Amino acid sequence: MKNICYSLLAALSISLASAAANAAFCPFCDAPSLTLAEQIDQSGHLVLGQWVGGEKATDDSAGSAKFKIVEVAKTKGDVFKVDQEIELPQYIAGKEDGLYLLMGPDTKLIDWHAPTEVTKEAWKYVAEMPPPVTDQKEQIERLAYFLDFLEHPELTVSNDAYGEFAAAPYEVIAPLADRMPREKLRKWVSDPETPVTRMGLYGLLLGLCGKDEDAEAMKHKILHPDSDFRLGIEGAMSGYLIITGEDGLKVLEDSKMKAKTYTDKDGKEEKLPFSETYATMQTLRFMWTYEPDRIPKDRLKQSMRTLLERPELADLVIADLARWKDWGVQEQLMAMYDDEEFDIPSIKRAIIRYMYYCSEDKDKEAEVVPEYAVAAAEHLKALEAKDPKTVRNAKRFLIR
Template identity: 50%
Template structure:
C-alpha cells in the first residue's frame, strides 16, 4: 500500500498540478497539469517574431561517410535552412526585419516550399533565432490575435475559452495551458461565459484528453445545473481499479455544485472504509485534493467545521495519515489531539512520516494564538505542550527531526 501511494503521488506530482500537497502555492488552476509556457507568453518575452516560409535546406559535412566527426574543421560546412519572411509579428529592436527578407539558420530542417513556421528571436550582440515552430495559417492567426499577458485577464481567458477542444491540437493545447496558468479567481469570474453543455460533453467523452478533465470538471462546477451534478456524480462513483486523471477537478466541481449533499456522497464513496468495496488510493487522494480545494476557495459554501469533519475521516487511512494530519494542523483542528497521541503508538501507524506529522501537529497547536511569551496559552496549546513533553521523553529522535525543519503554515 505504501508503494502504491508513492507511485500515485509521484505521478500526481509529475502531471498535476499545482495539484499536490504544496497546497499553499495554488496560484494557478488547482486541477490542471503542470503549466507550460504559452505562445502568448513566449511572444511577450521575444525581441522578434516572424512568420516565414520554408525555401530550401542543405545538409553540411560535419560527419564523414563512417559517421565520425570531421577532423579538419577548416573544411566544415554547417547544415543550412533558408526561410523567407512573410510577416513580421513582433520587432522591438532590429528595425531591419521586413517582409520578403531571407533568414538562414545553421541547422537542417526538411520541408517543402511554402511550409509555414514561426520563429522567435532574442537580441544580444546580434539577433539570435530560436528553433522554428511549424504552424498553419489558422494556428498563426490564433497566436497573432491572442491578447498579451499584460491584457485584462478576463478578456484573455474569454479569447482562449473559444479554443478549448479546437480541432487543431496545437491550438487546443495552448488554450488549455492558458487556463492552467490562470489564477482560480480569474477563472471563476468567467462563470457566466462558460459553455456548460460542451463541458458536460467533454467530461463524458472518452476521446477528451485525460489531462484536461480536471479543468473541465472545475469549469462545469462553476456554471453547471443540478443535472450536471448528477452527471458528475455518476462519473465519480463509477467502479474502477484504474488511475483516473482529472478526478480531483471533477470532484471539486461536483462539490461546488452539490454542496453538503455532495460532500456526503464523497465521504461514503471515497473516504469511508468499506470491506466489500475497495476504493483505489488514487480515487481517495483525488477526493482529498478536492476537499482541500473547497476549503481554500469555497468557504462561502461550506462551514469550516464540516470540512474538518470530512478530513478527520481520513485518519482511518494509515497510508494517508501524514498528509491528513498536516491538513488538520493547517485547518487548526485541535479536536484530534488525543486521538493522534493514541495513534503514535499504534503498529498500523508506526511510520516515521506519520510520527513526524503528529509532532508537527503538536508544535503547531502549542503555538496557536500565542500573542507573546508572557501571555497564557489557550487550553489546547497547553495540552499540546504536555503531549510534546511526553514524546520528548519517549521518542526524542523523532521530535528532534520534526522540529528541525518545522515551519507553521
C-alpha cells in the same frame, strides 16, 4: 499491498509538492511551460514564413532553411517586411509552400526558435492573441480570448490555450464562469477521448459554470473509475462540490473515503484504488483554500477527520488538520501514537508537530491560555517522556 500504497503516496506527494511550488497556477493543471504569448513577449520579431528551400546538414554544417515572409505580426525596429527572404542556420525538411511560425529575440537568426509549422488559422490565433498583462482585471479579459480555443482541432492551438489556463491563477479563471462553454465542457469531461492531462481543468471549469444536470454527469464520472489512477479526477471532484456543496461532499465521503470498494461498469465489485481517496483529500484542500464560502469549514474538518483511520494517509491528514487549526482530535491522536497499526515514523512525527502547533496557538498577551493549548502542551510533555528521540527529530523541522 501496504507497500504499494506507500509507494503511490510518495509519487502523489511529489506531485502535490510540485503543485505547491506552483501555487499561483491553476490548482489542477500540469505546471506550465512558456506559452506562445510569453515566448512572443520575449521576442523582438514574429513573422509567418513560407518555406522555399534550404541546404541539408553536412558533417561540417547544420545546413540552412530559407523562408519568404508572408505576414509580419511583430518586428522591433521595422526590420522584417513582407516578401523578404530570411535564412535560418539549421536545415528543416519543409513542405513546398508550407507555412511556419518564426520568432526570435533579435536579428541574429541563430538565436531564433525552431520553426513551427502552422496553418493560416493557427497563425491567426497567434497573431491576434492579446499580450501578457499584470492588472488582474485585464488578465481576466485576456484569458477569455483562449476559451474558444480549448480542444481546437490543431494541437498547437489547443495545447497553448490549455497552457494559458494552466498558468492562470484561480482568481483569474473563476470570474469567467458566465462565459465558459458549459455544454462543451460537459461533453469533454464525459468523453474518454479527452486528453487526461486536461481533465482536471475541464472538471473545474464545468463546476464553475455548471448546473444540476452537469453535476449528475460529473457524479457518474467520479463514481465509475476506469483505471487505477485517474489523472485530474480531483479537478472533477472539486467542480462537483462547487455545484453541489455539502450534498456532494456526502457523496464523496460515502464513495471515496468510507468505502473500500466500488462497482464497475459491468456490475462487478472492485477494490477502490488508493488514488481515488487521495484525490478526495486534495479536493477537500481545494475547497478550503479556493472556495472557503461554499462548504462550512467545520464540515470540511469533519470530513478530513474521516481519513485519520487510514495509515497510508494519516500523516498528511494530521498536517492538514494542524494547518486548519482543528484541535479537537488530540485524544484520538494520542491513542494512535501507541497503536501498532499506526506505528509509522512519519505518523508519529506528524502527531508531535500537531501537538506543538496546538500548544503554541494562543495569544501571547492573554492571561488565560486556551484549554486546547494546555492539553496539547501536556500531551507533548508525555510524548517527550516516552519517546524523546522521535520528539527531537520531529522538532528539527518545525515551521516556527
